Amino acid sequence: GAVVSQHPSRVICKSGTSVKIECRSLDFQATTMFWYRQFPKKSLMLMATSNEGSKATYEQGVEKDKFLINHASLTLSTLTVTSAHPEDSSFYICSALHQETQYFGPGTRLLVL
């Protein structure tokens, strides 16, 4: 139980385009989901907390207009990287909260050329 999926697993895009990443809880409903970014050989950096039916809460230093988060249902949150640039290349991981424990998706590798 408590399975979280992400799509796509890898994406390559051109600079200036937007990319949408989906995070789904497959066997439970999640009022709260989280989005993280992970740099090579580093720990996870929390970007934002996504709450179903309300606006996301962004961590300090994260541009909310650049990283758009939508949590329209109890099983789906999306992260859209708008006008992506090479410095946005990273590994993006989502998690979903279930019984006070975060369960993580497999991650999305984004490469912006």
Next chain:
Amino acid sequence: GNSVTQMEGPVTLSEEAFLTINCTYTATGYPSLFWYVQYPGEGLQLLLKATKADDKGSNKGFEATYRKETTSFHLEKGSVQVSDSAVYFCALSDRDGNKLVFGAGTILRVKS
């Protein structure tokens, strides 16, 4: 604020050796404690957790005990396998919002 400190790696062991990865924390209140494992190119998998003092979490031969007196949650395994090679993250969760605070991660390499 809350913080988690893990031993620096990489930790390199031979197969069947005993593993300890140290983790200590600083927190206000009574956090829940977690160990997550990350295999190359993948997301994090919950390995085990403990929600109160003296609780022992265990899974797949791994164990960790929530020690409030030493503010520690050390990960142990009696006999490691090559397949245990991964990055291990210790984390705590504040009960207000359930945000996780991660340690820096410890790379474990097991040689056959």
